[in-house]
Amino acid sequence: MTEPTQPFDTMAGAAGGTAEEATVPLADVTPGAAGGGTDGATNDAPVSLRPRVRxxxxxxxxxxxxxxxxxxxxxxxxxxxxxxxxxxxxxxxxxxxxxxxxxxxxxxxxxxxxxxxxxxxxxxxxxxxxx
CATH class of the missing domain: 1.10.287 (Helix Hairpins)
Structure with missing residues (x-):
C-alpha cells in the first residue's frame, strides 16, 4: 500500500513530469503541534459525546x-x-x-x-x- 501523497508543485506535473514525480508523502503532523494547527496551541478541552442543545x-x-x-x-x-x-x-x-x-x-x-x-x-x- 502506498503512503498518502499531496501535490508537490502544480507546475511540475504540467512541465512534463509524471504523477509520481509531482507528489511527495504527507508529513506526520500532530494536531495542535506547531504548524499543525492554526495557532499552534493544543486543545485539551474534553470532547462531549452528546450534541449541545441550542x-x-x-x-x-x-x-x-x-x-x-x-x-x-x-x-x-x-x-x-x-x-x-x-x-x-x-x-x-x-x-x-x-x-x-x-x-x-x-x-x-x-x-x-x-x-x-x-x-x-x-x-x-x-x-x-x-x-
Whole structure:
C-alpha cells in the first residue's frame, strides 16, 4: 500500500513530469503541534459525546411562534384588526415611546434568558467533565 501523497508543485506535473514525480508523502503532523494547527496551541478541552442543545434557537423560536400566533389571530378575527387600527390612531406619543421601550426591554429579557441558559449549560458540561 502506498503512503498518502499531496501535490508537490502544480507546475511540475504540467512541465512534463509524471504523477509520481509531482507528489511527495504527507508529513506526520500532530494536531495542535506547531504548524499543525492554526495557532499552534493544543486543545485539551474534553470532547462531549452528546450534541449541545441550542437554547438560543429554542427560545427565539418560541418568541417567534408567539408573535406568529398573535399575528394570525389579529388577521383572522373579523373585527380585531380594525379595533387595533383604531386604537393605534389614538395612542399618544408618550404611550408610543413607552410601548417601544417595553418592546426593547422584552428583547433584552429574552437575550438575557438565552445567556443564562447558555451559562448554565456550560457549567453543567464543566461539572460533568470534572467528575
Amino acid at each position: 437554547w438560543a434557537g429554542i427560545v427565539w423560536g418560541l418568541v417567534f411562534l408567539v408573535l406568529a400566533v398573535v399575528g394570525i389571530r389579529f388577521s383572522t378575527e373579523p373585527g380585531l384588526f380594525d379595533d387595533l387600527a383604531a386604537w393605534l390612531q389614538h395612542v399618544e406619543v408618550g404611550a408610543a415611546v413607552g410601548y417601544g421601550l417595553l418592546a426593547i426591554g422584552a428583547l433584552a429579557l429574552v437575550t438575557g434568558l438565552v445567556g443564562l441558559l447558555r451559562r448554565a449549560q456550560r457549567a453543567l458540561a464543566a461539572r460533568r467533565a470534572g467528575s
